[in-house]
Amino acid sequence: MPIYEYACTACGHQLEVIQKMSDPVLLTCPACNTDQLQKLISAAGFRLKGSGWYETDFKGGQKPAAKEAPSPACGTGACPACVSSTD
Numbered sequence: 001m002p003i004y005e006y007a008c009t010a011c012g013h014q015l016e017v018i019q020k021m022s023d024p025v026l027l028t029c030p031a032c033n034t035d036q037l038q039k040l041i042s043a044a045g046f047r048l049k050g051s052g053w054y055e056t057d058f059k060g061g062q063k064p065a066a067k068e069a070p071s072p073a074c075g076t077g078a079c080p081a082c083v084s085s086t087d
């Protein structure tokens with residue numbers, strides 16, 4: 001079962017809770033009793049560390065050169081796609 005980390009935005013209290021995926025998200029802080037609990041993404045039960053998938057996607061905003069897909073050849077030889085494929 002995954003361990004979820006929560007932090008209270010009202011008093012700063014933090015706690016770890018073992019929950020099932022299907023369990024409802026906790027809301028009420030056991031320390032100050034307000035509904036200010038926030039689930040932390042960095043919960044120990046998750047294995048985001050080291051994957052870096054989101055970093056590589058956005059780093060430098062550089063996308064791999066997107067090849068412009070040619071329109072499918074129409075077969076008549078009249079369009080650029082036909083010309084380049086039959087030549």
Ligand SMILES: [Zn+2]
Binds near residue numbers: 009011013030032033
């Ligand atoms: Zn609190």
